[in-house]
Structures are given as structure tokens and as C-alpha cells.
Amino acid sequence: MRPAWSIIVFTSLSGLGLGMLFWFGLGMVVIEDPRDLILFVILGLSAVSIGLMSSLLHLGHPERAWRALSQWRSSWLSREGVCAVATIALTLVYAAVWYLDGERSLVLGLVVSVLSLVTVWTTAMIYGSLRTVARWYHPLTPWVYLALSACGGLVVIVAWEQSLLGESGLIELATVALLIALAVKAIWWKRAGRQQSSSTPETATGLGSMGQVDLLMAPHTEENWLQHEMGFVVARRHVNRLSQIAFGLAFIVPMIALWSGIAWLIISLPIIHFVGILTERWLFFAEAKHAVTLYYGERH
Amino acid sequence: MTMLPENPSAKKLGLVIDLDICVGCHACVVNCKEWNTGSEGAPLSDVNAYGAQQTGAWLNRIHTFEVTTDSTAQVVHFPKSCLHCTDAPCVTVCPTGASYKRVEDGIVLVNEDHCIGCGLCAWACPYGAREMDPVEQVMKKCTLCVDRIYNENLPEEDRVPACVRTCPTGARAFGDLGDPDSDVSQLVRERGGFDLMPEQQTSPVNKYLPPREKRHLIASDRASTEPEANSSKPDVEGFWGWVDSALAKLS
Known part of the structure; x- marks a missing residue:
């Protein structure tokens, strides 16, 4: 599949923001004064919204994007839109109540956390539900998105606390989350990568009983x-090189650097991690093979 | 609404494509483009049509395959357009409701005014039946010439899809595949019509008829691949040997 930047930025950046909101909803972020509260919400929601706006760039008719909220009964893309809007709205309510009451609402926080996770799940299922792309059509795909989102959110929060408070109590948790995400992604890479499509040029043409099917002439001279x-x-x-970069920057470097005690390094970790995730996401798309290519001479 | 119809009509309009007859002339492709450029939706656009790297939206494409065994090779021309699947994944993934399957006859259509051009339906289709229009930026697909088949302003013989009407060899048939007694359903039964990529679980309505076994292929196949036929040969030689093999060929 063509790795479009709009989609890569959409899935990774909104995933990162939703990961931040997940921990924020659970009350895991140290918020000492109202100014920090506003700042964190702006940071988290910006990541989610810039991600969503990036996805609009992918559309032929972005002005009609509102229509995409209508088909949540059947479409994961529509569900993603609905859940993302709901998460943004409830995060604002949660933060507003917190700001005005001076106290965190446990229930609202929990709702924000759950909605964040559900939104990440729906994002993943846009791709994970496509039978045409064997590599994505794997039960682990949404778990990869969840694990990456959760560890990314923590990396940002650790950096945030490091810069504001000079220390963070979440280093252990972040390390564990990174380790889990690394494991889930590695297992996915191995399993999903091996997942062979049951479709072949023979099934695509239905001519398998006659022999081996190869493309002799394409329908047109130029790429369509x-x-x-x-x-x-x-x-x-x-x-190989790209997956080393992805694993190194997204997981390995952050896991080591979190324990380095070097403040500027910890504060810059979200960027390092995010570059790793962008690479991972680029590969997620670029490596995927679509069934239709069987009609154009490919054999998966 | 992108839910598939809950109570679809038994009528399933579609095409039956005979791979034995198709000669790969691309007339159906050209007439499809011609008709659908002038029909209700946005014209099927081309970009840089007369230069290098031209591109454009087409609803029907002909691939040509070579089918080989150890001893034979055969060329098969393979027209491909939307199969109007019963379980159309392109419909259910659509976030806007632009992509839909008609209750009354099962035709899968796109409401171009509601299409946001996200392309997800094309990702969900294993057959490559949907193409993004490079100018209008909406998804285009075969309409089964819905603007011809019910069009009472056309002479009756023209009320079939443009590809069917134009095919000079009669390799394409149009009809109701939901009716087991229709001409097309009988054709499918008689000729062993099949689905493309049944493993994708789309239940296509369109069917393909296999190329008939070619006689010279049968002969060469038997000679080279059936050891029994070879070993039984030296039994009788000369004239009676010829009679023996001639009779064997007749039966």
C-alpha cells in the first residue's frame, strides 16, 4: 500500500495524543496548578486534532468530511470519527470540571480513558478489518496500535513532568509499557508478516485448475x-534497515534514556520516540500487499 | 446507508463473462468509458491523455493472462469490472453512506455528491473494481449501466450494459443471477461458472465461465502426461494398431 504522509501522521500523532489522554483520564499526570492542566489538555488535544486534520488532507473532498460521522453502524472509519469527536468533547468537559471544581472527576476521567482506548482501537480496525490486506487482517493489529499509543503517551508525560517538576515517578511504568509495546509489535511483525494471503493469481482469475496463471499483458501501458x-x-x-530504525528509536533508545537521568535527553524523548513510530507506521503501510496486485502480475 | 440491505430482493443483476469467447479486443472497455463519460455521474476523466504517463478512471479493464502447465500454455483474456458482490465489503466500509447496494436489484452504486474521496472502499475491494476519478476526486465504479437497463427511452435491445451491447463476440451476458431459471443462471450451471477469489468471502454476483478444454491441448497433454496411454501402445502394431488407437480416440 502507498504510505501517504497524511495517513501516517494521522494514525501516529492522534495515537500519541490519545495515549496522553488515556493516562490523563486515569489521573496519572501530576497536575500541580490550573495552568498545567490547561497546558496539558492543549498539548494532548492538539496532537489528536492535528492528527485528525492531517487525515482530512487525504480526502478528495474534505469539505464533506462531516458526512463520515454517519455510518458508525458498519464502518470503522466512521466509528473512528465519532469516537475521536466524543473523546475530544469529553476531555474538554473533564478538564473544565476539574478546572472549575479544583478537583478531578473520577468518573469523567475514566470515561475519557476508555474513550481514548476505544478510539485507538477503531483507528486500527480501519486497517485491521480489511481482508484484502492479509498483513493487516490479523487479530493482533489493534493491540499493536493500543500498545504503541499507551507507551507513547507515557513517554510524553515523563518528558512533561521532567521539564516541569525536574523528575517523574512514571519512569518504571513507561519502561514496562515500552517493553510491552516492543514485544507486541515484534510478535505482530513476525506473525502478520508470515500471514500468507489465501488469494493467488490462480484464485483471482479462477483459472487455477488449468495451470499456473501469470500476467501476459497488463490492461494498459501506464500505471493506473x-x-x-x-x-x-x-x-x-x-x-530490515527501516525496522531497525523503528525499533531503535521507538523503543530501545527511550528505554535506556529514561534511566539516564539526563534531563534534556528525557525531555527530547517524545521526538525520538515519535520519529521511530513514524518509521514504524510508514512500514505498516509500505510493507502491506493488497490482493488487487495479483491481477497486475504480483504473487504474494 | 452503508449497511447492506437487510431484506434484499431476490433479484441480483449481474454479468456472466465467457473466458472461452473473449478475444481481448477492449471494445467493452472503450464503450464503457464512452457511455459512462456521458452519463449521470461526473465524466470519467483522463489526465495528460495524449502525453507520457497518462492516467484516468476506467470502470472495466482487460487483463491478459498466460495459463501454463508443464506441457501446455494458453492465453486467456480476462475482462474485469465490478462484480456487484452480495457481501460487498466496499459498501460496509464507507463512512459517509455514499457507497450503497440497491435493495431492489443488488447493484452497487456510489452517490458522488456524498463521496468524500477517502478511497477506503477501493482498499476493501479485492478486485480493483473502484478507481478514484483524478479530476472529480470521487470514487467511480461500474453502475451496471443502471441508466441504460431501465431506460425506456432506449430501444429494447439497448437496455443492457454498454459492455454487453458492444461485445462483438458475445462473450458477455447480462441478466438476473438471483433467478435460477434465468438464461444467465442456466449458462452458469451448464458451463461451470465460478466466482473470483471466493476466499475473500464477498459472494460476487458476476460469474466467469472457464475456457473450454482445447483439443490440441488435450492431445498433447495425454501424450506427455499419461504414462498408461504410452505403456499400452506397443500391444499391437501396424494396421491393427492404428485401428486400435482410432477406436480408442472415438470412444
Whole structure:
């Protein structure tokens, strides 16, 4: 699949923001005064909203995007939109009540946390529900998104606390979350990567009983939209190097650096982690093979 | 509404494509483009049509495959357009309700005014039946010429999809595949019509008819791949040997 930047930024940045809101809802972020509260909410919601706005860039008709909130009964993309809007709205309510009362509402916080997780799940299922892409159509796909989102949120919160308070009590938790995310992603990479599509040029044409099917002539001389969109092959040449970069920056470097005690390093960890996640997400798309390419001479 | 119809009509309009007859002339492709460029939706656009790297939206494409065994090779021309699946994944993924399946005849259509051009339906379709229009930025797909087949302003013989009407070899048939007694359903039964990628669980309505076994392929196949036929040969030689093999061919 073609790794479009709008989609990569959408899934990774809104995932990061939702991870922040998840821990924020659980009351895990040390908020000492109202100013910090406002600042954190702005930070978290900006990540989510910039991510969502980036997804609009992917649309042919962004002005009609509101229509995407209507089909939540069948469409994961629609559910994602509905859940994201609900999460943003309830985060604002949660923060407003907290600001005015001076006290955190446990119930509202819990709602924000659950909604954040559900939104990440729906994002993942946009891709995880597509039978046409065998690599994505795997039960672990949404868990990868959840684990990455949760550990990313923690990395940001540790950096936030480090810069405001000079220390963070979440270093152990963040390390564990990074370790879990690394494990889930590694298992996914191995399993989903091995997941063979049951579709072949033989099933695609229904001519398997006659022999082996190979493309003799394409329907046209130039690349068409389908091939442009779904026949991306560049990443497959650099998979190993890119996955090393992704794992290194997203998990390994943060896990070590969290314990370094070097303030500027810890504060810059969200950026390092995020570059790793962008690489991971780029590969998530670029490595995926779509069934339609079987009609264009590929064999998966 | 992008839920699939809860109580769909038994009527399932679709195409039956005969791979034995198709000669890959692309007439159906061209007439499809011509008709659908002038029909109700946005025109099927082309970009840089006369230069290098031209691109454009088409609703019907013909691939040509080579089918080989150890001893044979056969060319099969393979027209491909929307299969109007009973369990159409392109419909249920649509976030806006633009993509829908008609209750009354099962035709899968796109409401272009509601389409946001996200492309997810094309990702969900294993057949490559949907293409983004490069100018309008909305999803285009085969309408089964819904603006022809019910069009009483057209002479009756023209009330079939443009691809069917134009096919010079009669390789495409149109009809109700939900009716077991329809001409197309009988054709599918008689010729062993099949689904494309049944493992994708889309239950396509369109069916494909396999190429018939070619006689020269049968002969060469038997000679090279059936050891029994070879071993039984030296039994009788000369004239009676010829009679023996001639009779064997007849039966």
C-alpha cells in the first residue's frame, strides 16, 4: 500500500495524543496548578486534532468530511470519527470540571480513558478489518496500535513532568509499557508478516485448475490509480534497515534514556520516540500487499 | 446507508463473462468509458491523455493472462469490472453512506455528491473494481449501466450494459443471477461458472465461465502426461494398431 504522509501522521500523532489522554483520564499526570492542566489538555488535544486534520488532507473532498460521522453502524472509519469527536468533547468537559471544581472527576476521567482506548482501537480496525490486506487482517493489529499509543503517551508525560517538576515517578511504568509495546509489535511483525494471503493469481482469475496463471499483458501501458495506491514496492527493499530504525528509536533508545537521568535527553524523548513510530507506521503501510496486485502480475 | 440491505430482493443483476469467447479486443472497455463519460455521474476523466504517463478512471479493464502447465500454455483474456458482490465489503466500509447496494436489484452504486474521496472502499475491494476519478476526486465504479437497463427511452435491445451491447463476440451476458431459471443462471450451471477469489468471502454476483478444454491441448497433454496411454501402445502394431488407437480416440 502507498504510505501517504497524511495517513501516517494521522494514525501516529492522534495515537500519541490519545495515549496522553488515556493516562490523563486515569489521573496519572501530576497536575500541580490550573495552568498545567490547561497546558496539558492543549498539548494532548492538539496532537489528536492535528492528527485528525492531517487525515482530512487525504480526502478528495474534505469539505464533506462531516458526512463520515454517519455510518458508525458498519464502518470503522466512521466509528473512528465519532469516537475521536466524543473523546475530544469529553476531555474538554473533564478538564473544565476539574478546572472549575479544583478537583478531578473520577468518573469523567475514566470515561475519557476508555474513550481514548476505544478510539485507538477503531483507528486500527480501519486497517485491521480489511481482508484484502492479509498483513493487516490479523487479530493482533489493534493491540499493536493500543500498545504503541499507551507507551507513547507515557513517554510524553515523563518528558512533561521532567521539564516541569525536574523528575517523574512514571519512569518504571513507561519502561514496562515500552517493553510491552516492543514485544507486541515484534510478535505482530513476525506473525502478520508470515500471514500468507489465501488469494493467488490462480484464485483471482479462477483459472487455477488449468495451470499456473501469470500476467501476459497488463490492461494498459501506464500505471493506473490502483497500482499507484496499492502496488507500492519501495519499502520492501529496505525493510530490515527501516525496522531497525523503528525499533531503535521507538523503543530501545527511550528505554535506556529514561534511566539516564539526563534531563534534556528525557525531555527530547517524545521526538525520538515519535520519529521511530513514524518509521514504524510508514512500514505498516509500505510493507502491506493488497490482493488487487495479483491481477497486475504480483504473487504474494 | 452503508449497511447492506437487510431484506434484499431476490433479484441480483449481474454479468456472466465467457473466458472461452473473449478475444481481448477492449471494445467493452472503450464503450464503457464512452457511455459512462456521458452519463449521470461526473465524466470519467483522463489526465495528460495524449502525453507520457497518462492516467484516468476506467470502470472495466482487460487483463491478459498466460495459463501454463508443464506441457501446455494458453492465453486467456480476462475482462474485469465490478462484480456487484452480495457481501460487498466496499459498501460496509464507507463512512459517509455514499457507497450503497440497491435493495431492489443488488447493484452497487456510489452517490458522488456524498463521496468524500477517502478511497477506503477501493482498499476493501479485492478486485480493483473502484478507481478514484483524478479530476472529480470521487470514487467511480461500474453502475451496471443502471441508466441504460431501465431506460425506456432506449430501444429494447439497448437496455443492457454498454459492455454487453458492444461485445462483438458475445462473450458477455447480462441478466438476473438471483433467478435460477434465468438464461444467465442456466449458462452458469451448464458451463461451470465460478466466482473470483471466493476466499475473500464477498459472494460476487458476476460469474466467469472457464475456457473450454482445447483439443490440441488435450492431445498433447495425454501424450506427455499419461504414462498408461504410452505403456499400452506397443500391444499391437501396424494396421491393427492404428485401428486400435482410432477406436480408442472415438470412444
